[in-house]
Amino acid sequence: MTTATQKIVPFDEAITRYDPVMGLEVHVELNTATKMFCGCATAFGAEPNTQVCPVCLGLPGALPVVNAKAVESAIRIGLALSCDIAEWCRFARKNYFYPDMPKNFQTSQYDEPIAFDGYLDVEVPLEEGGTRTVRVEIERAHMEEDTGKSLHVGGATGRIHGADHSLLDYNRAGIPLIEIVTRTIHVPAELAPAVARAFVTQLRDLIVALDVSDARMDQGSLRADVNLSLSPKDSGVLGTRSETKNVNSFRSVERAVRYEIGRHAGVLDAGGSILQETRHFHEANGSTSAGREKSDADDYRYFPEPDLAPVAPSREWVEELRGTLPEPPSERRRRLQAEWEFSDLDMRDTVGAGALDLVAATVAAGTTPAAAKKWWLGELARRANEDGTDLADLPITPEQVAAIQGLIDAGRVNDKLARQVFEGVLAGEGTPDEVVSTRGLEVVSDDGALGDAVDRAIEANPDVAQKIRDGKVQAAGALIGAVMKEMRGQADAGRVRELVLEKLS
Amino acid sequence: MSSALSREDVAHLASLARISLSEDELDRLGAELPAILDHVAAVQGVVESAGEDVAPMSHPVPVANVMREDVVRPGLTPDEALSGAPASEEQRFLVPKILGEE
Numbered sequence: 001m002t003t004a005t006q007k008i009v010p011f012d013e014a015i016t017r018y019d020p021v022m023g024l025e026v027h028v029e030l031n032t033a034t035k036m037f038c039g040c041a042t043a044f045g046a047e048p049n050t051q052v053c054p055v056c057l058g059l060p061g062a063l064p065v066v067n068a069k070a071v072e073s074a075i076r077i078g079l080a081l082s083c084d085i086a087e088w089c090r091f092a093r094k095n096y097f098y099p100d101m102p103k104n105f106q107t108s109q110y111d112e113p114i115a116f117d118g119y120l121d122v123e124v125p126l127e128e129g130g131t132r133t134v135r136v137e138i139e140r141a142h143m144e145e146d147t148g149k150s151l152h153v154g155g156a157t158g159r160i161h162g163a164d165h166s167l168l169d170y171n172r173a174g175i176p177l178i179e180i181v182t183r184t185i186h187v188p189a190e191l192a193p194a195v196a197r198a199f200v201t202q203l204r205d206l207i208v209a210l211d212v213s214d215a216r217m218d219q220g221s222l223r224a225d226v227n228l229s230l231s232p233k234d235s236g237v238l239g240t241r242s243e244t245k246n247v248n249s250f251r252s253v254e255r256a257v258r259y260e261i262g263r264h265a266g267v268l269d270a271g272g273s274i275l276q277e278t279r280h281f282h283e284a285n286g287s288t289s290a291g292r293e294k295s296d297a298d299d300y301r302y303f304p305e306p307d308l309a310p311v312a313p314s315r316e317w318v319e320e321l322r323g324t325l326p327e328p329p330s331e332r333r334r335r336l337q338a339e340w341e342f343s344d345l346d347m348r349d350t351v352g353a354g355a356l357d358l359v360a361a362t363v364a365a366g367t368t369p370a371a372a373k374k375w376w377l378g379e380l381a382r383r384a385n386e387d388g389t390d391l392a393d394l395p396i397t398p399e400q401v402a403a404i405q406g407l408i409d410a411g412r413v414n415d416k417l418a419r420q421v422f423e424g425v426l427a428g429e430g431t432p433d434e435v436v437s438t439r440g441l442e443v444v445s446d447d448g449a450l451g452d453a454v455d456r457a458i459e460a461n462p463d464v465a466q467k468i469r470d471g472k473v474q475a476a477g478a479l480i481g482a483v484m485k486e487m488r489g490q491a492d493a494g495r496v497r498e499l500v501l502e503k504l505s
Numbered sequence: 506m507s508s509a510l511s512r513e514d515v516a517h518l519a520s521l522a523r524i525s526l527s528e529d530e531l532d533r534l535g536a537e538l539p540a541i542l543d544h545v546a547a548v549q550g551v552v553e554s555a556g557e558d559v560a561p562m563s564h565p566v567p568v569a570n571v572m573r574e575d576v577v578r579p580g581l582t583p584d585e586a587l588s589g590a591p592a593s594e595e596q597r598f599l600v601p602k603i604l605g606e607e
Contacts, residue, residue, distance in 0.1 A: 032575050039578030048596045049587065053580030059589075069575035090563060097523050099600040151597065167597035170586075299521055304563035309571040 007266035011258045014265035015189035018230040021238065022185050022192050022257065024136075026203055028178045028213045029146060029221040030073050035174035036145045037064030037107060037308070044219060048169035056174035058103030064307055066091075070176035071114070071311055073212040074143045075321050077178050078115025080206055080328075081138045086114050088312040091143070091305040099168050100147035108179075110302040113142035114311065120206070121330055124191060124198045125352035130344065132191070133330075136199050137183040148173035178212075192261070197254035200224045201354045202329055204250075208357060209326040217248045218393045226256050229274065230264040239264065240274040244288050247281045249390045250354050255286040263288065283388065336360060340369035349373075353381055355391050358398050365402030375401050379422055396425050403432045416489050417441045443492045447499070450483070450491060454499045457482040468504040476500050510535045 035042060038055035054062035078085050092110035118138035123131040149172050154164030180203065187195050204222055207215040215222040229241035242264070244256045260279070267274055278291035327335070333356070337347045340363070350356055355376040362372035376391060380401075384391045404421050407413045413421060413436060424435030436442055457479045458465045467475040476497060483496045515535045519526045526534065552561060580586075583596050592599040 034575050034577050038580070039573070039576065040580045041577045047583070049583045049598075051580065052583075052586045053578075057581075057586060065571060065573045067575050068572035071572065088569065095521075099598070102598075151595075153594075154602075163602050165602050166600050167594055168600060169597050299517075301521065306564065309564065310569045311572075312569040 006263065007270065008259070008262040009265035009269060011193075011262055012190075014230075014261050017233055018261070018265055018268070019189050019233055020192045020257070020261050021229045021231055021241070022196065023227040024182045024185070024196060024199060024253075025225040025227065026180045026200060027223045027225075028077070028180065028207055028215065030070055030176040030178065031211070031213050031221075032067055032069045032073065032176055034067055034069075036067055036070050036143070036176040037174060038062075040174065042175050044214075044221075046171055049171065051171040052173070056102075057170055058101070064107065066308060066311065067176060070143065071313070072321060073176070073210070074114050074141065074178050075313055075318060076210050076325065077180070077207070077212060078118065078141050079318070079322050080210055080325055081115070081118035081120055081141060081180070083115035083118030083138060083141060085313060085318050086112060086116070086311075087315075088112075088310055089114050090310045091308045092302045093305050094144075094300045094302055096300060099166060100150055101173065102148070102168075102170060106145060106147065107305055107308070108144035108302075109142035113140040114313075115141040120199065120203060122195070122198045122202045123330070123333065123348075123351055124187075124194050125348050126191075126194075129348070131348050131351070134185075134187055134191070134195050134198070136185055136195070139181045139183045141178055141180045144177050144179055146172050146175040146177050189261075193254040193257040196226060196257045197250050198352075200253045201250045202351075204354075205357055206326075206329050209329070209332070216393070217250070217390065220246075220248070223248065224253050226253065226260065228257060228260045228264070230261065230268060232268070239268070240276050242274060242277060242279050242288075243294070244279040244281050245291065248283070249388075249393070251388070251390065252281055252283060252286070256281045256288065259286055259288055340373075342369065342373070346373060349377055353377055353391060355381070358391060358401075361398030362401045362405075365399045367402040367405045371405045372398075372401065375405070375422070379419060383422075383426060394426060395428060396422070400425055400432055407432060407436065411492050411495075412436065412442055414443055414489075414491075414493060417443060441490065443490050447495075450487075450496060450499055451503075453483045453486050453491070454479070454496065454503060456486070458500075458503065465504055468500070473501065508539065510538050 032042060034040060035056055038053050040051045040053050040056055043051065055064050075085055089109060089112035091107050093105040094108045094110070095105045097104055116139065118141070120136050120138065121133050122136055124134050125131050148168050148170040151167040151169070152163035153167060182199070185192070185195060185199075204215045204217075207213050207222065213221055217223070223246045226244040226247060227241050228244070229239035231238055242260060244260060247253050247256045264274055275290070275293055277293045279288035280291050281288050326332075333347065333351065336356070342350065350359055350373060353376070355373075358376050359369065359372045362376065363369050380391060380394060380396070384394055387394075404418055404425070407421065408415065408418050420439060420441055421432050421435050424430070424439055425432055429435050429438060461479060461482065464475050464478045468479070479500045480493060480496050483500075484491055484493060512531050512535055515531050515538065516526070519531075552559075587593045587596070587598065590598045
């Protein structure tokens with residue numbers, strides 16, 4: 001199927017004829033100080049090939065040794081997903097030739113994952129309101145290592161095709177990864193995109209609560225793959241699946257599922273067949289394009305890694321780690337909703353926007369829950385939507401949001417000016433305080449200047465002033481408006497009102 | 506003695522190992538490889554005669570949980586890391602273009 005002949009069936013129509021069969025794979029890059037099998041540092045953004053050694057470069061004779069902290073994180077992730085933890089498991093070599101792995105194999109786990117048979121209950125926001133709890137079953141979570149980064153040189157677009165050669169940076173090669181694989185998720189077809197998004201969002205919340213990863217989709221420390229096929233309604237016939245790789249925001253996970261459902265339906269409607277292949281997701285227009293074809297010829301020739309001893313976590317250790325788990329997400333949501341006095345709708349919106357942790361952190365920094373929600377789900381959600389990014393990836397911290405609300409509470413800026421402070425912080429102009437002073441946003445609450453402006457407004461509007469003197473307090477709005485206009489919005493409206501009423505009483 | 510491997514099997518193995526084989530070599534290896542398989546089959550025979558009492562072993566010594574603390578250790582400098590590379594550019598390993606694969 002070439003792109004030219006490809007018909008994308010609208011989602012709502014596609015699901016009248018087909019049921020999606022969906023599975024998700026999420027890779028979590030752990031936040032350990034060192035790599036999975038060697039003592040190299042793992043800092044993000046370091047100069048190329050400055051965090052490498054004979055082990056992660058695959059030099060002859062180098063001997064890998066497992067990072068205990070990575071195993072601990074893997075077990076804690078497994079336990080948090082209600083998995084069984086293997087009593088004994090091994091690493092395996094996944095053999096393939098590609099320069100992102102200088103060893104010519106990736107050290108992974110094959111049929112003996114460290115964690116298996118778990119689940120995560122996710123709250124899925126429904127279009128008609130409310131939420132529905134969906135249990136996503138976890139098949140396995142296993143330990144492996146990340147690959148190096150390739151830079152393709154010579155092609156016009158920086159992609160592989162057309163490139164003259166590639167440049168490899170192995171700083172990332174060997175960073176511990178946990179791959180979490182769901183079983184097939186059975187939900188009504190119309191819910192599939194929202195379920196996919198909710199799962200990845202809430203899995204991220206869990207990973208963050210465990211403090212085992214930065215879990216930043218924009219930086220690639222949390223990556224989601226969407227496996228999807230369509231089955232003609234009520235046919236029981238399974239289709240061929242596509243694997244959409246490395247979708248890099250929550251919103252994109254949802255879009256990728258919708259797009260692939262429409263694409264598969266278009267191919268099947270036309271009597272075509274779906275290729276078993278990997279797909280690349282394109283953020284700009286929400287489409288996917290063909291990657292590598294997968295076939296039975298894919299043969300990784302897994303075998304047990306002879307250089308690494310098996311991992312056999314004692315039951316005492318596992319129980320000790322169970323004791324370190326954070327509050328389960330569903331309980332935490334219930335507790336926060338009660339503490340914040342949020343309605344079900346408020347809570348649904350907050351969770352659905354991926355703002356739960358952000359609101360919690362803003363509240364922890366001293367803001368009221370209502371104000372924290374107002375900013376994250378209003379001004380900031382609008383901005384994230386415009387930028388096509390996730391809330392958590394906006395260049396503003398919960399502490400900064402709390403600081404801006406603090407400026408409002410202290411009467412230093414009003415709501416309108418606060419929006420400009422947000423704009424400045426998001427544009428990288430510095431802390432809220434810095435933005436206020438460089439942009440000159442502080443409200444005028446100095447009674448001298450305000451009093452003069454009020455006097456001028458009274459003089460200019462004698463009729464209005466007389467009405468207020470006669471007791472028509474609601475007429476004060478016109479004078480307040482005139483003062484605010486003169487002060488270019490930078491006045492404390494509450495104080496202006498007080499002054500107007502004082503002067504005309 | 507196992508029977509000869511098909512040309513397709515040999516070609517598949519060659520492609521997995523990224524080895525280019527001529528038509529003659531495909532035929533010759535199809536006849537030779539079974540000898541190696543027979544050798545491995547001898548090990549298979551031991552497994553079968555030992556039965557379930559003896560589990561297959563992937564490691565020569567019964568050791569588990571060999572781990573290290575999560576503490577950074579100095580690695581190689583970029584110059585050292587790249588010293589064995591046939592080519593490099595921008596402090597990165599330069600590799601020939603990669604075709605037909607992801």
